[in-house]
Amino acid sequence: MDRLSNLPHPLLSHILSSLPFKEAAKTSSLSKQWRNQWKSTRNLDFNHLYFANRDSNGDVKLQPQIFTDFVQQFIANNKSPIMDKLSLTFSSPGDSQELVEKCITFSFERNVKHLKLDFSDPTWDENDLDGPAHPMFDLPLSFYNHQVLESMTLFSCKFDVLRFKNFGLLKSISLRWIELKVSTLKALLANCGCLESLSVKSCWNMDGLDVCGKDLKLSTLVVEKCHFLNPYFEIEAPNLKYLKYSGTVGVFFVNGTGLEEADLDFGLESECDESLGDSLYQSLNQICPTTALTVCTYMLQVIPMGEEPLGMVPRLNVTHLTLRTAMHNYEQYGIRFFFNSCPRLETLTIDIDRSRRICDEYEPPLGDKFECLWTRSAIIFKCITQTLRKVEIKGFKGTPNEVYVMFYLVNHARVLEKLTVITSSEESNRGPEFFRSVADQVHGFRKASENLSITIV
Structure with missing residues (x-):
């Protein structure tokens, strides 16, 4: 039985107004009764691209008239x-x-x-x-x-x-x-x-x-x-x-x-040097205090180049930190910089996209090997042991740096309650099944928290 068509006209108009204009127009093909019903929508979207065609070469041809x-x-x-x-x-x-x-x-x-x-x-x-x-x-x-x-x-x-x-x-x-x-x-x-x-x-x-x-x-x-x-x-x-x-x-x-929340992306900057690291440091000092902070690949690479390579002084009041990162070697000091800068961190989101811009010229600020930052010579920061309760990793592909950081978090986060790893859906030579198989290795890691729940998606 078609119960929808028997609804009062004002209610149907309200329902159609909740749909995108193009989708509302498609309801005209349902039946004669619905042929003009979509015209009662209160949300109009007149877009010339809805009337465009593609020629044999795939080029868009507008039809303005x-x-x-x-x-x-x-x-x-x-x-x-x-x-x-x-x-x-x-x-x-x-x-x-x-x-x-x-x-x-x-x-x-x-x-x-x-x-x-x-x-x-x-x-x-x-x-x-x-x-x-x-x-x-x-x-x-x-x-x-x-x-x-x-x-x-x-x-x-x-x-x-x-x-x-x-x-x-x-x-x-x-x-x-x-x-x-x-x-x-x-x-x-x-x-x-x-x-x-x-x-x-x-x-x-x-x-x-x-x-x-x-x-x-x-x-x-x-x-x-x-x-x-x-x-x-x-x-x-x-x-x-x-x-x-x-x-x-x-x-x-x-x-x-x-x-309360700041989202900073300096990815359009063409230069990478010490002076810009100092500028980022000063800007961050101005923008904070804020409890939620999102930073980009560029900041992770450049901010440790400044005069304070280890962290912000005074420390930040951030409780939710989002890292938009390629998980490249050049970003590892920056990740550590923010762990050290956020002693009250409760929620960590790592959003991985390997297409993000990496600086052409880079020198490690402290000279350590990148993998050692999370393994043998790893520094255990205050937020990791005392406050971090939730971690979400998006776009996981199982690269060494991704595994190192995940191992570090599971191995040392004593009050961590939830770890969610969302594997990449990108089709490649390895593909989603491989990404998931690497992520599943986390179940074999030694866990610092007895209450840790791990979800692999």
């Missing part, structure tokens, strides 16, 4: 009084100003609370910090009349930040592929007093980062792969709880925050 006709027809025939979300993704819409105007007006009339306008090109390289040559799309004046917006996503858009005073309810802003001056960012924060989340990705010509204000409600700040003319980052936001940064090494000044 078919896409434009579909969007205009959908808007013209839609009688729903309220919409929750509207997303328009359309590369280089320079000749389609009318379409953009209609979508913005439609969202305004339907009291859309979550709006996304993406005019970027899917072929752009997010690792190219100079920014694309393509001009940004100038948003029409009607955009600034949208006073009920709670979240806004703008990709490759040009806007007048002084008009953002109308967005009094805005809690979340995500900007990408935009030339962004520090003055623009400061004005945005000043004009959007309710802003709680700010994400800035792949923006360029940024003359530093200034996120300061005693009245800021900002709790989440994400800055990824941006081009800074002056890599100086000043953050003073009393409600900030989560900070994520990826890009080149810069100077951080963080003050007056209640930061």
Whole structure:
């Protein structure tokens, strides 16, 4: 019996609105009754890639006219009084100003609370910090009349930040592929007093980062792969709880925050030397105290090159540490650095990806053999014996360094309660079965903790 079709229309509309727009549209093939049911969804995702074809060579061929006709027809025939979300993704819409105007007006009339306008090109390289040559799309004046917006996503858009005073309810802003001056960012924060989340990705010509204000409600700040003319980052936001940064090494000044979690990735930095090790050390001192910390392969290699190769002074307050690592020899001193720096560590996550960048020139800071760091001359750190209770290893392939570290943890972690090893699903000459067989060797290790539970996935 088809119980779903007999549900009241408002409930069906709610269910369809929980599906991705493309999946909701597929329900039109179920039966005649469902042919137009999907059009009652309150979450619209107009994406030109849904209308693309591939030629005989596999190249994507866009069909802008078919896409434009579909969007205009959908808007013209839609009688729903309220919409929750509207997303328009359309590369280089320079000749389609009318379409953009209609979508913005439609969202305004339907009291859309979550709006996304993406005019970027899917072929752009997010690792190219100079920014694309393509001009940004100038948003029409009607955009600034949208006073009920709670979240806004703008990709490759040009806007007048002084008009953002109308967005009094805005809690979340995500900007990408935009030339962004520090003055623009400061004005945005000043004009959007309710802003709680700010994400800035792949923006360029940024003359530093200034996120300061005693009245800021900002709790989440994400800055990824941006081009800074002056890599100086000043953050003073009393409600900030989560900070994520990826890009080149810069100077951080963080003050007056209640930061709880930081995710740091400096993988776009091209140099590896002692001075950068000192810069990373100073930045980490500024960003902490935080109880959850994620660090990258680059930091594991470079931070021991600085003047303090053994650990942070004073020690960190981190209780959950995530290491994004290739488990390369060059990272082993960095792993030991953070074990020594986190005497209160309770949860350790080792996320292994061997494609992460390894420095071309590297010299061990202390001259020991890498394997000896975890075996004969291993230092047993305070967190290992007294506080570490949970370890998760992701992407395990059974390389010597992976086995050494796993052996070290099992052999010395006296209060460890749970070890989860998630083997890599990568198909290779050895493959998942081999990875699992190596991981299973952990059951034969001498265990320092009587209460240790081991799970191999």
